[in-house]
Amino acid sequence: MIVQRKITMYQRRAKRVAGPGFHVNVKMDQFQIATMRGKSSIGGIKGQSQLIPSSNQPEMYDIKEQEILVSKRTSGAMYHDGYTHVFSVVNGYDIGNLSLTASAQMVKDKILEEVRFVGIATTEQKADDRLIDQGCVATVGGVVTVLNGGEKPIHPTDKIMLDINLSPARASITREKGIPRQKCRFTFRPADDDMRMIGRALNMCNILDTNDPDQARELGEKIKELKKRYKEKDATLQQIKKDGKGLTGNDLETNKQDEDTARAARNRVDKDIQKAQRNLEDCDGGLLTDAGDGTGRTLDASKLKEFLTNYRHLNELVIGKAMSYAAPGDRFEILLQPRHSL
Numbered sequence: 408m409i410v411q412r413k414i415t416m417y418q419r420r421a422k423r424v425a426g427p428g429f430h431v432n433v434k435m436d437q438f439q440i441a442t443m444r445g446k447s448s449i450g451g452i453k454g455q456s457q458l459i460p461s462s463n464q465p466e467m468y469d470i471k472e473q474e475i476l477v478s479k480r481t482s483g484a485m486y487h488d489g490y491t492h493v494f495s496v497v498n499g500y501d502i503g504n505l506s507l508t509a510s511a512q513m514v515k516d517k518i519l520e521e522v523r524f525v526g527i528a529t530t531e532q533k534a535d536d537r538l539i540d541q542g543c544v545a546t547v548g549g550v551v552t553v554l555n556g557g558e559k560p561i562h563p564t565d566k567i568m569l570d571i572n573l574s575p576a577r578a579s580i581t582r583e584k585g586i587p588r589q590k591c592r593f594t595f596r597p598a599d600d601d602m603r604m605i606g607r608a609l610n611m612c613n614i615l616d617t618n619d620p621d622q623a624r625e626l627g628e629k630i631k632e633l634k635k636r637y638k639e640k641d642a643t644l645q646q647i648k649k650d651g652k653g654l655t656g657n658d659l660e661t662n663k664q665d666e667d668t669a670r671a672a673r674n675r676v677d678k679d680i681q682k683a684q685r686n687l688e689d690c691d692g693g694l695l696t697d698a699g700d701g702t703g704r705t706l707d708a709s710k711l712k713e714f715l716t717n718y719r720h721l722n723e724l725v726i727g728k729a730m731s732y733a734a735p736g737d738r739f740e741i742l743l744q745p746r747h748s749l
Contacts, residue, residue: 428549443499461499468534556594566598
């Protein structure tokens with residue numbers, strides 16, 4: 408006797424809430440997709456990070472239901488059909504002048520600076536060139552069920568920010584049928600509080616926020632490396648001095664020039680150490696006030712404008728509020744609404 412067993416897969420919160428929402432028709436940004444796939448007719452990919460490798464598989468760039476849709480800030484100049492053109496994947500994204508080995512945070516900041524959040528995909532759309540006129544629907548407001556593809560749990564009433572999960576372990580967290588494991592999508596995470604957001608805006612101005620433990624740790628490691636370089640430069644200088652004993656004429660003059668060059672190199676490293684140590688000693692608000700010691704820690708008009716631009720950009724990444732709890736890989740309900748009404 409043959410016994411057949413029915414195997415069912417357990418899916419957490421598989422049912423979605425059919426809440427009120429606002430929907431608009433959008434189209435896939437075929438130009439952006441072609442660029443990320445390396446098929447652009449005007450030069451292809453200029454810089455590609457190893458964190459988000461390109462792929463020649465069309466399904467990698469398909470838009471699936473419940474995926475986050477974004478548009479390039481410059482895409483409006485390429486289309487004149489009245490539609491918003493969107494995409495949901497970052498594999499093969501052009502990181503421009505960034506180093507190909509740039510950190511995950513640098514790659515993430517670069518992408519998020521160049522895109523705008525549009526909504527959540529309500530219908531699917533294939534990335535096949537033959538289906539270029541196929542339409543797509545996006546939910547731009549209201550309550551919608553989405554997947555927490557990030558690394559942090561989300562709690563009810565949390566403000567939610569747009570994010571990108573570049574962790575190599577993301578494939579084991581967000582398992583869904585029909586989604587390639589290598590696909591890197593936009594995700595959500597709990598929004599930063601005001602002080603953390605101010606610190607991030609300062610960091611984007613090349614002014615360190617040492618209240619952030621990660622930034623402080625990186626700065627401490629930088630100081631250690633600079634001190635090591637200082638010892639090397641000083642050892643070189645002392646060796647040149649030692650070699651100069653007993654020299655005369657042109658040899659002595661050449662030795663003095665080498666000594667001056669080595670001393671200048673050592674002093675430059677010493678200044679870098681002092682600057683890094685002052686930054687590490689800064690406390691809350693110290694980066695925004697005049698220290699009165701000539702360290703240049705005040706924000707002049709140009710830096711203040713840059714800071715405000717960065718702060719406004721970070722606020723634009725806050726796109727809604729969570730209505731339920733979700734661990735990484737769970738689904739949850741989010742209320743999409745403008746930033747000023749949160």
